[in-house]
Amino acid sequence: MRMFPAMRVKISGLDPHQQYYIAMDIVPVDNKRYRYVYHSSKWMVAGNADSPVPPRVYIHPDSPASGETWMRQVISFDKLKLTNNELDDQGHIILHSMHKYQPRVHVIRKDCGDDLSPIKPVPTGEGVKAFSFPETVFTTVTAYQNQQITRLKIDRNPFAKGFRDSGRNRHQQCQL
Amino acid sequence: MRMFPAMRVKISGLDPHQQYYIAMDIVPVDNKRYRYVYHSSKWMVAGNADSPVPPRVYIHPDSPASGETWMRQVISFDKLKLTNNELDDQGHIILHSMHKYQPRVHVIRKDCGDDLSPIKPVPTGEGVKAFSFPETVFTTVTAYQNQQITRLKIDRNPFAKGFRDSGRNRHQQCQL
DNA sequence: CCCTTTTCACCTAGGTGGTAAGAT
DNA sequence: ATCTTACCACCTAGGTGAAAAGGG
16 A cells, blocks of 8 residues: 655755666664554554565656756655565565654665666665655554544545545435 | 557567667658548548648657567557647647558667657667558547447447446436 | 454546537 | 537546454
């Protein structure tokens, strides 16, 4: 499934005439598993993290493009897909439920991206830079723990419009 | 709007490790305008062609890719879009209605595709080859002239499924 | 007990030909 | 008279949270 809200970034300082790949991966914040304590509305440590999963990378679909192209637009990662299926073969990013994660944005000069692949770790070294934003750390769930999150999603995600204005007309049907 | 059925090609003889763009353009077959004569079920010349339109090229969305990748798959042009609006700014291919056209497939070695653009003619010369298939010539219309074409489209295009099995249940509605 | 999966109605987004109205 | 456009019901394709069912 997709992330919502999606990560969106603006980039400056690229060489306008150089080609780049932009990619995202998602790394564990710590070595812990969490549970949500309802009465205190807090995430609490609930043991050690599950075993690591295969590394996956989301390569932004506009890649490769020139620095000029990347800098002209807001770069959105709304098509990135997550799964908790460790055997996934769709190229989705694999995460454990009930763990804390940090998304990272990678800017990769085209000549350094030869072994860039959705199923290999992001290359490191010359011509590759990584950026992460602490305010984007999140905790994975399979069911919402927090009504404020549910409200945010229903109010802001266009695909959830069916749950706004909820009471009326929702269960009427027509048998022809 | 899209073409249906779409052009689909298989390519062989590429260098597996060379990168290529694949593109399509659509060129006039002759300098004539046509009309359909119903009683004889034939297209007849009905004057000279309208004035030329801005050149457009559909660059296959998998471009660029290696010869190996291109040769492994059937290459479909089903996302290509046509319009009769000469002022189109969506990058669609512009055609006159009631004219005869021939689609062409272009194979462009990556290093020869530097000035490849949806709004410029396909480059020619070394590293660029064009292919056309006479059986794919077609005549443009804004309304179908021929019931066999209508039937083919309804029977084969998944989006037209609503017109199959036509009589039953089509006009029932439910007023809540 | 708590977490996960499945199924559902309800959306977004957009591709069909029919039909009636519009244009030349 | 003939071609074109705008609108419509009906599809495909797939993204929502709720609720029920499943699982350790």
